[in-house]
Amino acid sequence: MSDPIGRPTAAVMSPLAGPQWRPLLRRGAVNAVMCIAVGLAVYAAQRQHLGVSIAYSLCIGVPCWLFIDVSRILVARRLHAADPGSTPARYGWPGWRWMAVCVVGGVALAYPLGVQLARALTGHPVQPSSGSLPAYVSLLGLSLAVAVGASYFFYSANRVSSADAEAQAARRLATEHQLRLLQAQLEPHMLFNTLANLRALIALDPPAAQAMLDRLIAFLRASLSASRTEWHSLAAEFARLDDYLQLMQVRMGPRLQAHFELPADLAAEPVPPLLLQPLVENAIQHGLEPAVDGGRLEVSAARDDGGLKLVVRDTGVGLQSAPAGRHHTGFGLEQVRQRLAAVYGGRASLRLAAAGPGPGTVAEIHLPHTVRDGTADRPDR
Template sequence: MDPKIEARLKPGTDYHPLQVIPFFRRWRPSVLRNLLFTAILCAIVIAVIVLFSLGMGHRITWKMLAEVATFSLLIGYTQHYLYKITITLARRRQRLAPLLMHPMMLGVALPIAAIYVGYVLAVSLLTGTLWLNVSENWRGFVFASCVTIAIGWLLWEAIEATRKNEVERRERAELQANVDRAERERTTAELKALRAQVEPHFLYNTLSNVVSLIEREPATAKYMTERLIGYLRHTLDASRRENATVGDELAIIADYLEILRLRMGERLWYEVAADDATRALPLSPMLLQPLVENAIKHGLEPKIEGGRITVSAVVQDGRLNIVVEDTGLGFGVATDTAGSGSGLANVRGRLKAIYGDAARLSIEQPEAGTRIRLSLPIAASAAV
């Protein structure tokens, strides 16, 4: 079967001529909806006939209204059920579907048949005549048939255009959904790769420090081991959850910086600040750690006297604002700058994938060091 015909015959895809008007597309296809739509369409036809008669100077009587309503409703519902029977038959007899669903059948044969049968039923109901002799009023019948064919053909083209637009819209939506899913999978893979790159290196250096401190400073070695355990516990918990919170990420940062402070001694001072309400907000995992690592690696470690790093998170004007500020060498001073590595690039890529254009990341250069501002919409953060 032709895929286009097969798509038209799928259950739940019955179209009605009124669907050419966007207002009527909000209701899903159903038997009751189609019956109601046909009644509305018949009422529109009745109104048009009455207005045309008034324009021609004819007097409108209740008898005339009753006759017009009878003819319109019977012809309209005859066509309604002829289409329904044709579509049902095409679904059950797929071999006949190409013939039954042909535009000439739907746009010419069925409208003419509906006019004849509906006209016969209306005359029979109003006059008691059981049969309509077309030869008695063949000009009127031909005229009505031509008008109906023209209207039916226009409606057919409009419905097909509407159907095509809806199919294209669904295909675009599915394609975009696939792209978004692939982007999320890519960012997840990048997150795992980032963790795989960072954690072994960090673990190696930290464990080396622990081993070197065991004999000469056992208390410090124990404390560093405890902070390492806390760091690993927090990162493991975060890796098992699809979503994290600001508090989760700040806890990881605090453990990370405390371990580095033990390793760097007085060369490193740090502060992590956020209130309880801000800590409870959702935040995508591993957005902050690359920023802090950049500040340490490219700002504070190359500086002989070290410095200070501050990580703060606040809510302002309905947005989550996070600032990572250090007093290191400054952005672009060291040969391997923070902006040239993969850390910021990964963060920017993940921000784009998660928040679109709603997230902002800016790099500022105060008198000493570097300040990185991250601004996220709270509503979007809640959907992470």
């Protein structure tokens, strides 16, 4: 499944899926910092050999963490495979009982290896006294205490990040459902307007109505599959507009003159489907059709302060001739505003104004900068 703003998401991806190297290295870096802090604390307490204290802390702490973390992941994977519905195991946490086994087992295995490694590197035995059993036991206890503390720290951080990931996924899913609902409302609205035009044309000019019906079938065949996607290129959006205007030209004839301006470097820019069509419908229905001689419809795209400006301009009767507020509160315009808010938040806008100085209306959509993510297009949020 893909998220509303173009991209694989909707379901929360389990941290157990895919490679674990990157988060493992991040935890390793945090663990190394903890080990250095423990080494400094031991040196401050004993005032003997700063380098030796830090070396022992790193040589013991890093293997302990590695044994514990790797065993935790392996156990969590096995538990998740046995019970996929287990949320803690899904996020790499096997539960405190298994975690206690991982901690004790990891320390028991890694501690003697770390001591031998530190002794080989520094040439110094376990501090504070030469290899005494109390010193060995006290350092073992310290290692165990630090391992428990680190495990709890990573467990708490993982719960916070997991909760945040689930919250973000829920928000994306809600936005996706909202967009699908808006699009599902918009498509019948466009079809209803087209059929209403066709019905009027049947009585006035049956051959033209037949031609319009043929165009409608071709338009629906080309558009329905495209309208089911959540993102498509600006070139595809302009192609659908051209199909629609070809359909309207059967009804209006030479009274409708259309012009497109799409720079080549913007053709691949991602936009939601059917974003401009409601504005084009609005311009024809309220601007050009009421005009005796029809007029010109221009659709253009351009860069605007790093973002994208989409303009639908007509030379029709203008806002002053429309029923009060109709241009600002029509169904299509409201749908465009809601879709912009759902996809881009407050970073996109729709402005409707008199074209000036002559008659007509201009509708401008301002979109933020977009980036390409793999095979999907997404707004740069």
